[in-house]
Amino acid sequence: MTRINQTRTRIGIAIRTTGFALGFGIATTLPGHADTASCTVPDIGDRITDAQASALYECLTAAMAAQLEMLESGGTIDGPSWLRSDMPVARAFLGWESVTTAPYESGTHGGRFVVNLADPVALPSYSRFEDGGPMPMGGILAKPSFTVSDDGTAALGPLFLMERAADGTYPDMGDWIYSAIMPDGSVMGPTGGPQNDRVQFCADCHLAIGADTDSMTYLPDEYRVTD
């Protein structure tokens, strides 16, 4: 088990808005850390704190950054990881910006802890939330998720994804391509593929809640990164 001490927790919060560059650095200096099942915080009590949720998320992404380095040098990875999928986004999201100050519990995504990230195409508008207007074609939003057991250990959930397609491409889905990468590397969706029906429920909810915001639903005010 990787035990996260107070210092690590504070680092986790400090780098939250600056991306994952530091995460890569940490990962390469911790042998054996390429294991997403070993992220744990002690003494979670009745409710996990924002600092503890942040520390777990940093640990999970650092583990995947270490796995990515192993894959790129010709190695293989064990255990739960979105990197087990062939989808390029499973790698790319590790470098995207978060618009979330700390992982929050999302009742609409199975009560899991989630973070919202935007790729470089999506970031300029998505980081302005409701003021950002419709998403440009090709913009991708990612929502990593995890659960936390009673003993404070994190487990990866799905990596939820939305990519804006061209206007008129998928009218039933609000012109978004929905998918979710599971921790075993299998993929639910995407829109337009053989499993199209399995992600229709994503679109139905997003179209309803995001009727005036191009299907985007953002995140609670208290967890938004603002300038």
Ligand code: HEC
């Ligand atoms: C019952 C409603 C509901 C369902 C079903 C749902 N979502 Fe969401 N989704 C939301 C809400 C509400 C938010 C923002 C608040 C939050 O994170 O809880 C959100 C946020 C997101 C975001 C961040 C982008 C944004 O909208 O601001 C992504 C990506 C996402 N969901 C993907 C998915 C995928 C993929 C599925 C299906 C596998 C799915 N969602 C199913 C309601 C839903």
